[in-house]
Amino acid sequence: MIPQTLTHVLDLLSSFILIGLALDHFVTGFIGFFLPHKSEALITKMFGITITDKEFYKMIVRPWGALGLFACGVGILPIIDPARFMPVSYMLIVLLL
Numbered sequence: 001m002i003p004q005t006l007t008h009v010l011d012l013l014s015s016f017i018l019i020g021l022a023l024d025h026f027v028t029g030f031i032g033f034f035l036p037h038k039s040e041a042l043i044t045k046m047f048g049i050t051i052t053d054k055e056f057y058k059m060i061v062r063p064w065g066a067l068g069l070f071a072c073g074v075g076i077l078p079i080i081d082p083a084r085f086m087p088v089s090y091m092l093i094v095l096l097l
Helices: 004-034 036-047 054-080 086-096
Strands: none
Touching (some): 004 054, 004 086, 054 086
């Protein structure tokens, strides 16, 4: 049996991780969806890459941004109600592996 203090610490840690991932997906998703012209500079700064095929990038950046916003919303669900959205937590863990 896990001590109550350890359970509380693990709950807090997982909430902080989920908040961090949700914020990351919100920022990148928001910029990709609503400000696609600024997203290229963000990608270059974050990952140090240069986008060579600009037409292809313009075609995928808005749907990719929408996916990021959706991932942000899904990542927040286990924080709101951990017991109800436990399967979501398991799937997020699998995706992180």
